[in-house]
Amino acid sequence: MFNLNDILRENIKKLIPYSSARDEYKGEASVFLDANENSFGSPLETNYNRYPDPLQLKVKQRITEIKGVPAKNIFLGNGSDEAIDLLFRAFCRPGIDNVITVPPTYGMYEVSANINDIEIRKVNLLPDFQLNLEGIAEAIDEHTKLIFICSPNNPTGNSIDRDAIQTILTNFSGLVIVDEAYINFSRQKTFIQELTEFSNLVVLQTLSKAWGLAGLRVGMAFASEEIIEVLNKVKAPYNINQASQQLALDALQNIxxxxxxxxxxxxxxxxxxxxxxxxxxxxxxxxxxxxxxxxxxxxxxxxxxxxxxxxxxxxxxxxxxxxxxxxxxxxxxxxxxxxxxxxxxxxxxxxxxxxx
Missing domain, CATH: 3.90.1150.10 (Aspartate Aminotransferase, domain 1)
Structure with missing residues (x-):
């Protein structure tokens, strides 16, 4: 049985997140003298002297309209790589816990594990590039916190069998991260639709591929409200800059x-x-x-x-x-x-x- 508190690091449970000026006052006003910004503006055609919305609510609202997922279930990061790193930092204790990957797959899972001093257990895909369920089951122990599955997979290009992923979601007491960076090009439907069924599911998507915004670095994570709250608690206060937020919002109008x-x-x-x-x-x-x-x-x-x-x-x-x-x-x-x-x-x- 999955319980978020069972895998959340103790220091994260106790963490009091940084409270920015934009967290403490979220409304509109004519004069802002609370954040030590340059009140004269910036030397650009568009003013960037004000700090951006720390929770990117306008962008999330547009994503809600497109994806049908409530804003409370959406996290926006500096690329999906930020969400990957935050999952390690929030749920995995350095030198103690481990995660499972299924090579060949996206290399940042291993890089983030190494940066965070987390053991990585590799269970290679089968020759048909599908999951080795028996091998994954054997690799799991009481310290396994995350399992990363990229579907469609990079670099193989194939989608991973949905039933196999659901088997892991049903039987694993940690988080299962389904990375859907390439889902827009797939015949398979997104796992976002399964968020209400599996509380241990995290779905990663991005604006870098189909949306053509790789240069903006805007990634998305979809998960339970509990998990999203943890990610927002751990992230940097202003992790998505104002220019990226505005340009992403503009792009999201051009579906x-x-x-x-x-x-x-x-x-x-x-x-x-x-x-x-x-x-x-x-x-x-x-x-x-x-x-x-x-x-x-x-x-x-x-x-x-x-x-x-x-x-x-x-x-x-x-x-x-x-x-x-x-x-x-x-x-x-x-x-x-x-x-x-x-x-x-x-x-x-x-x-x-x-x-x-």
Whole structure:
């Protein structure tokens, strides 16, 4: 049975969060003399002399309209990476607790664990890139606090079986974090719909991918009100700057444009699969529910460098377990995808690779 207080660190339970001027007075006024700001303004066309809303309520209200999730169940962070780090800091005791990841997967889970001195237990995905439920069950002990599942998964591109995730949610007494950074490109529905059923569920999403706002660093976490309160308690007071809040709010009005980009990306993804498979050095393309493809090929490092020399940058994933021989290729614009294929059609493997 999941109980939040059973996994929350004692110092976080007792923590009195920093109270900012904007926390203590949330209303409108004509004169603000409470936060030691520069009352003359800022040397920019838009004034940024005032501190931003620490809880980003206008942005959350728009997300509520789009996602159907109450604002009290939404946390906004400096990218999803902030939410990941805060989960470690709030729920995992350094040098004592552990978390489970399922490689190959997003690398920041391990980086955050190492930064926070938390043991990381890796249970590799099965050859079909699905969860090893038996292995996960064996890895769990009384000090296991978090399990990270990326779906659609990075770098493999596939969605993780929903029933398997629900099995873990039902049987694990810690938090299960389902990272849905690529959910907009997937045929699978979001786990946000399961928040009322599973109190130990945290769903991560982002404005960096489908919404095209990677430069703003705005990530989202959806969870129970209890969990969101913990994240807000631990976060920095003004973790999302005013410019990012306003630009994110502006972007969130343009849902039709984003949906059109998603449709184009999915269409281009299928074209890219078809064209890549025509190349003799491409051995396999794994099914993708994301805006990228995991492509198994001969001589991946040589192909990577060939593309670099042509000014085209992909990601070499060939040294990652279960991704041996693979490049990860983001789906670009039609022009970018055509340029990629045109250059790959001119690639000739070096005979020296036969001796490697």
């Amino acid at each position: 039709d444009q984003v949906n059109e980009w998603i449709r184009q990306t999915i269409s281009e993804r299928e074209k890219l699969v078809s064209n890549l498979l025509k190349l003799e050095f491409v051995n396999k393309i794994f099914p993708s529910d994301a805006n990228f493809l995991l492509v198994k090929c001969s001589s991946p490092r040589e192909i990577y460098q060939f593309l670099v020399d042509k000014g085209i940058i992909v990601r070499d994933r060939s040294k990652i377990e279960l991704c041996e021989g693979c490049l990860r290729i983001t789906v670009g614009t039609p022009e970018e995808n055509n340029l990629l294929i045109q250059n790959l059609q001119t690639y000739t493997p070096k005979t020296t690779n036969l001796l490697k």
